[in-house]
Amino acid sequence: MQEPSIPDIIQLIPLKSYLILSTALFVIGILGVLIRRNAIVIFMSVELMLNSVNLLLIAFSSYKSDPSAQVFVFFIMAVAAAEVAVGLAIIVMIYRNTRTIDIGFLNKLKG
Amino acid sequence: MPVTLLVLIPLLPLIGFLINGIGFRHIPKGAVGLIGSLAALGSFAASVAVLLAFKEGGSQPMIVSLFDWIKVGELNIPFSFQVDQLSLLMLMIITGVGSLIHIYSIGYMKHDPGFGKFFSFLNLFLFFMLLLVLGSNYVIMFIGWEGVGLCSYLLIGFWNKNTDFNNAARKAFIMNRIGDLGFLLGIFTIIHAFGSVEYTEVFRQATGLPVGDHVVFAITMLLFVGAMGKSAQIPLYTWLPDAMAGPTPVSALIHAATMVTAGIYMVIRSNVLYTLAPETLEIVAVVGAVTAIFAASIGLLQNDIKKVLAYSTVSQLGYMFLGLGVMAYSASMFHVITHAFFKALLFLGAGSVIHAMSDEQDIRFMGGLRKKLPITFITFAVATWAIAGLPPFAGFFSKDEILAHAFEHNKLLWGIGVLGSALTSFYMFRLLFLTFFGSFRGTHEQEHHLHESPAAMTIPLVILALLSAVGGFIGVPEALGGTHQLAEFMSPLFDTARQVNPEAFAATALTHSEEWILMAVSVAVALIAAVIAYVMYISRSAVPAPESEARTGVENVVYHKYYIDELYDTVFVKPMKSLSGVLSSFGEFVIDLFVEGTGKLVKGLSNLGRQTQTGSIGYYVFAMVVGIVVILFWNLLLN
Numbered sequence: 001m002q003e004p005s006i007p008d009i010i011q012l013i014p015l016k017s018y019l020i021l022s023t024a025l026f027v028i029g030i031l032g033v034l035i036r037r038n039a040i041v042i043f044m045s046v047e048l049m050l051n052s053v054n055l056l057l058i059a060f061s062s063y064k065s066d067p068s069a070q071v072f073v074f075f076i077m078a079v080a081a082a083e084v085a086v087g088l089a090i091i092v093m094i095y096r097n098t099r100t101i102d103i104g105f106l107n108k109l110k111g
Numbered sequence: 112m113p114v115t116l117l118v119l120i121p122l123l124p125l126i127g128f129l130i131n132g133i134g135f136r137h138i139p140k141g142a143v144g145l146i147g148s149l150a151a152l153g154s155f156a157a158s159v160a161v162l163l164a165f166k167e168g169g170s171q172p173m174i175v176s177l178f179d180w181i182k183v184g185e186l187n188i189p190f191s192f193q194v195d196q197l198s199l200l201m202l203m204i205i206t207g208v209g210s211l212i213h214i215y216s217i218g219y220m221k222h223d224p225g226f227g228k229f230f231s232f233l234n235l236f237l238f239f240m241l242l243l244v245l246g247s248n249y250v251i252m253f254i255g256w257e258g259v260g261l262c263s264y265l266l267i268g269f270w271n272k273n274t275d276f277n278n279a280a281r282k283a284f285i286m287n288r289i290g291d292l293g294f295l296l297g298i299f300t301i302i303h304a305f306g307s308v309e310y311t312e313v314f315r316q317a318t319g320l321p322v323g324d325h326v327v328f329a330i331t332m333l334l335f336v337g338a339m340g341k342s343a344q345i346p347l348y349t350w351l352p353d354a355m356a357g358p359t360p361v362s363a364l365i366h367a368a369t370m371v372t373a374g375i376y377m378v379i380r381s382n383v384l385y386t387l388a389p390e391t392l393e394i395v396a397v398v399g400a401v402t403a404i405f406a407a408s409i410g411l412l413q414n415d416i417k418k419v420l421a422y423s424t425v426s427q428l429g430y431m432f433l434g435l436g437v438m439a440y441s442a443s444m445f446h447v448i449t450h451a452f453f454k455a456l457l458f459l460g461a462g463s464v465i466h467a468m469s470d471e472q473d474i475r476f477m478g479g480l481r482k483k484l485p486i487t488f489i490t491f492a493v494a495t496w497a498i499a500g501l502p503p504f505a506g507f508f509s510k511d512e513i514l515a516h517a518f519e520h521n522k523l524l525w526g527i528g529v530l531g532s533a534l535t536s537f538y539m540f541r542l543l544f545l546t547f548f549g550s551f552r553g554t555h556e557q558e559h560h561l562h563e564s565p566a567a568m569t570i571p572l573v574i575l576a577l578l579s580a581v582g583g584f585i586g587v588p589e590a591l592g593g594t595h596q597l598a599e600f601m602s603p604l605f606d607t608a609r610q611v612n613p614e615a616f617a618a619t620a621l622t623h624s625e626e627w628i629l630m631a632v633s634v635a636v637a638l639i640a641a642v643i644a645y646v647m648y649i650s651r652s653a654v655p656a657p658e659s660e661a662r663t664g665v666e667n668v669v670y671h672k673y674y675i676d677e678l679y680d681t682v683f684v685k686p687m688k689s690l691s692g693v694l695s696s697f698g699e700f701v702i703d704l705f706v707e708g709t710g711k712l713v714k715g716l717s718n719l720g721r722q723t724q725t726g727s728i729g730y731y732v733f734a735m736v737v738g739i740v741v742i743l744f745w746n747l748l749l750n
Binding site for chain 2: 030033034037103104106107108
């Protein structure tokens with residue numbers, strides 16, 4: 001028996017489940033950003049949101065047999081990698097200057 | 112008559128002003144004096160030429176139209192010059208005396224850093240003064256009138272690093288402004304009543320009005336208010352004594368010989384209107400007589416050489432208005448001419464003394480100067496003799512003519528005039544004796560420094576002394592066997608006035624013997640006053656008390672000029688200041704309400720908006736998420 005292709009495997013699970021999963025992941029990400037005060041946790045939550053979108057894009061791509069969404073995913077991953085590099089550097093600098101990564105203290109920009 | 116020559120008269124000083132005014136930091140001093148004086152002399156030469164042409168042309172008054180100036184509806188104001196006996200006489204005084212004073216200034220102002228500025232202002236003054244007397248309508252006269260006021264202001268405050276001098280300049284300007292308002296209202300009334308401001312047109316229409324017409328009364332009174340300001344009559348005289356803050360040639364030219372006689376010129380120019388308003392003339396005569404004696408009495412006790420002369424000027428101007436008030440127009444003009452000679456001479460002589468005394472002006476520190484300054488002394492003595500009204504010098508003829516007319520008109524005015532003439536004689540001889548006789552009372556340095564002034568200053572003195580001595584012979588009255596050339600020359604000016612009010616111009620009712628008695632009386636009182644001055648200040652060699660010494664009641668009041676300045680300060684200046692303070696704070700309140708209110712409203716609103724910018728990142732993110740959710744829901748609901 002021929003080994004099933006990845007799109008086929010993806011299609012074993014109904015689209016609805018992907019939608020629920022990625023929405024759940026996205027909401028977890030949002031809540032993490034909104035509620036947590038640790039800069040690194042916030043950062044991870046942002047990544048979670050990005051990846052939930054990635055997941056959704058792949059799912060749609062498979063069901064529609066349209067590869068262009070996969071190109072988007074690659075772009076998102078590349079950009080996210082760059083973003084992580086810069087973001088982590090910023091967090092390191094913040095920690096060096098303030099000895100904390102609690103964003104509650106970073107409120108100098110108020111009007 | 113050559114028009115170019117006429118235009119050249121005011122144009123030359125204007126050119127001089129422009130050259131010196133624009134380039135006064137770059138033109139060397141010698142050239143500045145030369146340009147300024149040549150402008151004045153050229154203007155004088157042109158005036159003489161115009162006078163000769165005028166006489167050759169049969170003495171016909173003529174109007175030279177230069178260009179159309181203002182045309183509004185029915186009103187047409189051309190820019191034109193009028194040449195007649197009156198403007199020619201004024202031209203001769205202004206340019207003649209003006210030229211002498213320009214030459215004198217070359218010597219007097221030699222060491223002043225503002226030499227060029229001074230000459231440019233003097234030239235500008237000549238320009239405006241010439242415009243004033245040449246104009247053929249009231250509006251051009253008004254330009255000149257305002258212009259000379261401006262130059263007076265600039266020259267009084269010439270040494271503008273001294274606050275007192277600046278205040279004096281401002282005082283002169285503001286006092287004149289009060290008079291100018293009257294003059295301006297007078298012009299408006301003339302436009303309203305006659306629809307024109309041209310002298311010829313106005314007077315032609317005025318001949319149709321009855322004597323004592325109300326409108327004419329209003330016009331003449333308003334014009335007279337202007338004259339009061341410019342010619343320093345009660346109650347607007349207080350600026351003139353303060354105006355002595357300016358350099359001495361300025362006092363001689365502007366505040367003695369020319370500008371202050373503008374009021375008299377204006378009244379003589381409007382003689383038709385004044386003849387139609389006997390009530391105004393009555394007021395003019397009373398104001399003149401009161402000013403004459405009032406100012407003379409203040410002059411009695413002043414110790415500043417220029418202040419004495421300033422009060423003397425106010426007093427002499429009072430005589431001229433007295434003459435105008437009793438309709439002795441030509442006698443007043445006669446006094447304007449002689450006064451220009453001897454008062455300019457007195458001021459220039461005083462300038463020479465001040466120059467020699469290293470800027471000392473207090474006569475208590477002078478004395479015995481006649482040996483060190485012989486030319487100044489002789490010329491000053493001539494002028495004193497002339498102003499005291501002693502024969503045969505100029506002042507005698509002109510003052511006696513005014514007094515004779517006053518006697519004819521009203522004995523009381525004559526009495527005041529004679530008393531004033533006694534006072535004049537006293538304070539002038541007091542000044543002469545204290546300055547030039549006795550022993551020197553100044554410091555050693557000053558005594559060492561004493562010297563006769565340079566030729567540039569003494570030559571004008573000598574010329575003016577000659578004029579003061581013989582100037583009176585142009586108007587020798589018939590009683591003394593003369594023909595009174597001046598009165599004859601000016602006679603055509605009053606033809607129209609004679610037509611409208613013939614009684615006022617009736618030939619003199621005085622017999623020759625009466626005139627002789629009047630002359631004898633005034634000469635006698637002047638002589639007696641001079642003798643009293645001689646006894647007090649030479650025989651007893653009295654010196655006025657120093658500042659610190661207490662004075663008795665009356666003496667104190669007179670010494671402090673009757674406290675008129677203080678009175679004006681309390682009655683007008685202070686209430687005006689507090690009123691403007693109240694208005695200013697009210698205005699500030701209203702303006703604050705709107706202007707600052709707007710600002711405060713914006714600030715308050717933005718303060719509210721500012722609260723949203725907490726600086727907390729979590730808050731911003733939350734706002735962003737909420738925003739996105741709202742937009743999503745919005746889209747869903749719409750579709």
